[in-house]
Amino acid sequence: MSNADHLIEKQLNSETIYEGKVITLTVQTVELPNGKQAKREVVLHPGAVTVLAITADDQILLVNQFRKAPNSLLIETPAGKLERGEDPLTSAKRELEEETGYQAAEWKHITSFYTSPGFADELIHCYVATGLTMVEQKLDEDEFLDVLHVTAEAAEQMILDGRIADAKTVALVYWWLRERMREGK
Amino acid sequence: MSNADHLIEKQLNSETIYEGKVITLTVQTVELPNGKQAKREVVLHPGAVTVLAITADDQILLVNQFRKAPNSLLIETPAGKLERGEDPLTSAKRELEEETGYQAAEWKHITSFYTSPGFADELIHCYVATGLTMVEQKLDEDEFLDVLHVTAEAAEQMILDGRIADAKTVALVYWWLRERMREGK
Numbered sequence: 483m484s485n486a487d488h489l490i491e492k493q494l495n496s497e498t499i500y501e502g503k504v505i506t507l508t509v510q511t512v513e514l515p516n517g518k519q520a521k522r523e524v525v526l527h528p529g530a531v532t533v534l535a536i537t538a539d540d541q542i543l544l545v546n547q548f549r550k551a552p553n554s555l556l557i558e559t560p561a562g563k564l565e566r567g568e569d570p571l572t573s574a575k576r577e578l579e580e581e582t583g584y585q586a587a588e589w590k591h592i593t594s595f596y597t598s599p600g601f602a603d604e605l606i607h608c609y610v611a612t613g614l615t616m617v618e619q620k621l622d623e624d625e626f627l628d629v630l631h632v633t634a635e636a637a638e639q640m641i642l643d644g645r646i647a648d649a650k651t652v653a654l655v656y657w658w659l660r661e662r663m664r665e666g667k
Numbered sequence: 668m669s670n671a672d673h674l675i676e677k678q679l680n681s682e683t684i685y686e687g688k689v690i691t692l693t694v695q696t697v698e699l700p701n702g703k704q705a706k707r708e709v710v711l712h713p714g715a716v717t718v719l720a721i722t723a724d725d726q727i728l729l730v731n732q733f734r735k736a737p738n739s740l741l742i743e744t745p746a747g748k749l750e751r752g753e754d755p756l757t758s759a760k761r762e763l764e765e766e767t768g769y770q771a772a773e774w775k776h777i778t779s780f781y782t783s784p785g786f787a788d789e790l791i792h793c794y795v796a797t798g799l800t801m802v803e804q805k806l807d808e809d810e811f812l813d814v815l816h817v818t819a820e821a822a823e824q825m826i827l828d829g830r831i832a833d834a835k836t837v838a839l840v841y842w843w844l845r846e847r848m849r850e851g852k
Contacts, residue, residue, distance in 0.1 A: 486740055489733045489811050500684050500692060502708040505786050507685060507692050512735055515811045522735040523687040525710055527786065548674045549784040550697055550707040555671055556784050563785070593826050595834045598782045598789055599734040599741050600748070601690050601712065606834070626674050626700045641778050649780045649791070649834040656841030663848045 488515050491522075504528075504563065505602075527604035531574040532561035534592070534654040535584060535611045540667075542637060542658065543582045543614075544651070547627035557630065557640065558648045561606070570594075570607040578611060580620045582629050587613025592657060597649060606650055610658075634662055673700050676707075689713075689748065690787075712789035716759040717746035719777070719839040720769060720796045725852075727822060727843065728767045728799075729836070732812035742815065742825065743833045746791070755779075755792040763796060765805045767814050772798025777842060782834060791835055795843075819847055 491512040499507040506526040514520055535543040542559070549556045562577035564570060571589060579585055592608045621627070632640070637655045640646040646655065676697040684692040691711040699705055720728040727744070734741045747762035749755060756774060764770055777793045806812070817825070822840045825831040831840070 486733075489731070489740060489813065491733050491735055493735070493738075502694070503706070505708050505710070507710075509687070510735060514809055516809070518809060520809060521688070523690050524736045525690070525692075525786070527783075530785070546674070548671075548676050549781070550676055550678070550695060551709045551786055551788045552781050552784050552790070553678075553788070555674060556781065558784070561785075593829065593832070593837060595832045595837050596734075596737050596741065597834045598712075598787060599737050599743070599833055600715070600746075601710070601736055601789075602783060602787065603736045603738070604783055604786075605737070605832075624699055624701070624703060624705060628674065644778065647778070647780045647790075648784055649782045649838055652778060652780050653834055653838040653841060656838060656845055660841055660844045660848065663845065 490515065491520075494519065523601055525602040527602055528566070529564040529570075530561055530604060530606045531564065531570050531577060531609065532559045532606055532650045532654065533574050533578045533609050533611050534559055534658055535578055535582065535586060535614060536658070537614055537631060541631040541633050542655070543584065544630045544632050544637075545581050545627045546630060556648050557646050558651045559654050561650065571609065574607065574609045574611070579617060580622070581627060583616055583619035584614045585617050586611035587615070592654070595653070608650065608654060634659055634667070675700060679704065708786055710787040712787055713751070714749040714755075715746055715789060715791045716749065716755050716762060716794065717744045717791055717835045717839065718759050718763045718794050718796050719744055719843055720763055720767065720771060720799060721843070722799055722816060726816040726818050727840070728769065729815045729817050730766050730812045731815060741833050742831050743836045744839050746835065756794065759792065759794045759796070764802060765807070766812060768801055768804035769799045770802050771796035772800070777839070780838070793835065793839060819844055819852070
């Protein structure tokens with residue numbers, strides 16, 4: 483018996499409500515630690531990657547794109563969904579090149595996190611990419627975005643005044659600010 | 668004509684697939700900037716709050732709880748959904764007290780961000796709370812979690828080794844690390 487048994491929910495069944503192109507909605511019945519039953523609305527997602535790409539002149543590449551869910555333009559680190567069976571690093575390299583036109587010589591995994599664990603299983607793998615070389619932007623036919631080059635100071639200000647309002651981007655910008663302070667920048 | 672017209676999607680209609688207790692799933696038809704049509708799967712969520720609560724001995728309060736969507740225990744900053752019409756700061760105070768048993772004398776809004784803008788409209792309002800006083804934990808009858816007290820060094824290590832794997836928590840911990848370095852800690 484694990485010492486987490488007082489926290490764990492046991493799944494009793496799962497009903498698929500909708501299978502979409504990107505997400506699947508299920509409603510799951512669970513048994514709570516106190517023996518009672520509850521329903522959980524769970525969105526299944528294939529997972530995603532995002533990239534903090536740092537240029538030779540110490541700026542990061544951000545993309546400004548319209549997001550239908552919040553119904554607004556959002557400024558974010560380049561990102562994309564994992565394709566079926568795809569290795570996250572391969573996906574990160576593909577997304578950076580498609581969205582910004584850059585390839586990177588050095589890649590490092592920073593961390594991976596769930597974005598909305600209260601209702602979705604989306605896990606985002608976060609990378610930092612340096613040694614950038616411009617090749618060619620290869621947006622999907624139906625993908626529309628602008629690429630921005632942003633300094634550390636500007637990125638922090640954009641978080642504090644609300645122009646950057648995306649969780650993964652806030653996490654990666656503060657990771658970068660912390661790294662830069664550690665390096666004495 | 669705005670200079671963002673080359674990015675904006677226009678909503679043509681929205682079909683409600685499922686209305687749950689927490690989320691509503693819609694499928695929306697949009698017109699892309701190139702005139703083509705596309706479908707967007709959009710999860711509607713009431714929004715949420717989260718709190719970086721810093722104790723007098725410079726530790727943060729985190730909660731370890733089971734999350735059915737990722738199907739695992741997650742260590743997170745205290746958080747909760749907005750109730751209908753509720754002011755986010757009121758919600759943040761309620762969630763901190765319910766989940767950890769602490770009240771705070773000083774509250775500051777840090778930033779607000781979308782967690783999964785690719786498919787959901789969940790917006791989380793982030794606060795830092797100091798001047799903590801222990802009152803009494805008031806968990807909902809069907810809520811189960813453990814409260815942890817964690818130093819800055821331990822929190823960073825937990826992100827890097829994967830024990831903290833939640834986007835809002837990663838963002839807030841790095842915000843805190845940055846603030847502490849700025850203060851010379």
